[in-house]
Amino acid sequence: MSPQEILSARFGIAAFKPGQHAVIEQLLAGNSAAAVFPTGGGKSLCYQLPALLLPGLTLVVSPLIALMKDQIDALDRRGIAAARIDSTLAAGETAAVMQRIRSGEIKLLYVAPERFNNERFREAIERMHVSLFAVDEAHCISEWGHNFRPDYLKLVRFANRCRAERLLALTATATPEVLRDICREFKIEPQAAIRTGFFRPNLALQASTVSSPNRDALLIEKLHARPPGASIVYVTLQKTAEQVAERLAAAGFAAKAYHAGLETEERTAVQNWFRDSHQPIVVATIAFGMGIDKADIRYVYHYNLPKSLENYSQEIGRSGRDGLPATCELLVCAADLQVLENFALGDTPSAEAVQSLVKYIFRQPEQFDVSLYDLSSKHDIKQLVVRTLLVYLELGEWIEEGTAFYDTYSFQPHCTSAEILQQFEGERREFLASVLRQAQKAKTWFKLDLTRASEVTGAPRDRIVRALDYLAEQKLLTLKAEGVRNRFTLLRKPDDVVALAAELHAKLVARETRELDRLQQVLSLVSQPSCITAQLCEHFGETLNQPCGTCTFCVTGQPLHLETPAEQAIPDKLWQQALQLRQQYEILRSPRDFTRFLCGLTSPGLTKARASREALFGSLTHIPYRQIYQRALQ
Structure with a gap:
């Protein structure tokens, strides 16, 4: 055929x-x-x-x-x-x-x-x-x-x-x-x-400037002014999704929140409600939208600035798939830029942290296994960044990754151990009894350390795992695997570990710079004196023969005027209190971690030291990261 x-x-x-x-x-x-x-x-x-x-x-x-x-x-x-x-x-x-x-x-x-x-x-x-x-x-x-x-x-x-x-x-x-x-x-x-062509003529790209205190009122005003229809309101933070959904519901709209912090069942319920309703409004982080099969989404609002033009285009692309007119409104608030910049700057680890991780890896034997969680905590690098560094090392043919395994299994029996063992005879029964004896009981769950169980019983890890899987398949217990460990083979060692670490850190800093550039591209989209749709198409390699005629610039003939927030001074009294606290926590001695702490950005090191529980944590969220960092260097 x-x-x-x-x-x-x-x-x-x-x-x-x-x-x-x-x-x-x-x-x-x-x-x-x-x-x-x-x-x-x-x-x-x-x-x-x-x-x-x-x-x-x-x-x-x-x-x-x-x-x-x-x-x-x-x-x-x-x-x-x-x-x-x-x-x-x-x-x-x-x-x-x-x-x-x-x-x-x-x-x-x-x-x-x-x-x-x-x-x-x-x-x-x-x-x-x-x-x-x-x-x-x-x-x-x-x-x-x-x-x-x-x-x-x-x-x-x-x-x-x-x-x-x-x-x-x-x-x-x-x-x-x-x-x-x-x-x-x-x-x-x-x-x-x-x-294929990026341009979709049925999407009207609108933009409005707004201050933080007036944003909710403006969103509600626009929802009231337009014919009702299925809508997505994108926000940056999970708590913002909850707050905005509550305010919209109080204003009489059928609105629900969606974010990665919800339980799986609740997320599924919100997705199904949105898919099956005629005029639903979901207030969501970027976790929402992938795979949503709903052609009649009439509106996409960006309550917060998107992180990049790529994110923006993906999110507005979920509207108007039925070919009918749809409106995509970007609420431009200058204060959002600082929050997003702080997130980007807060992810990059220090050069010392990267060097510590790389030295640790090359001290390992030829065959070794690690926990990404432990590496993250030990070296104060976020898990995704640890993962990135390990992949860089693998692509450089320094290490090779093997199959990950679970270090710990938890299970909840559906009957007594005696009743489980009655299902087996001979050596299999003796083996299973020896495994179950190694489990440590909590309230209703038992925890089994596979490494210790293997050592005590003399049985290979794979056999113990297969036995637990079998018991779960037979409905004799509920099984959960925990504590992922990643296997690696050390292929070769560098002549200069410090130079290799510096090279890897430079790659992370370059990525950070690109993230910040993407934020500026979003602001440039609405502040330039030209068609918004044409600019977006050009970003993705397409040239429009004429302006779209429906975006904010085409309708008004004016770009948005973006006010640059005035630089605020760091209160001297607060700074002195922060310096005193800095002496109490070793983690805060690093300028980067000190800045993260004051900006309210968590890190593995801050979490481990419990520094984020201090009252001063996040006390300077209204101050740009770079301003705090420069002062922390002094």
């Missing part, structure tokens, strides 16, 4: 969206390709349809578990067999999926990028025929991108190891620079990089 026949017969779709057929033709011709389509542009069809025509396995890498589930459910309804392997599956479920792949029942497999750190998975995939290796959110591979994920840098290396016949990179937010990065890494020829 031809791609057009497959599209109609298996997907029930009459015609391809722009760019889809061109990408699919490249793949079916044996070429690697890139699909840069706007949010809602139909990127997923570019690998789902070829998966039905290519002889081997199509492997799809996606960081979004919820999106994997949604796509698999949709494929299942069409009678297309697909599966996923992620951290939510038990060992038995993962094994069953792999067996279905080996039998040829499944030809489309979704996995998270971190799955390639699992040696057993890598070995299994390397023995299979991989026709297509597709990477969603491919901009994450670029350090120039807005959402760099270190594990993405290793994907091309694995695609080569498993002899993938062709690669597909998919993204909605690639600037020309990021697309060049993607094509270089994936070895994609220019003609096979398919970029």
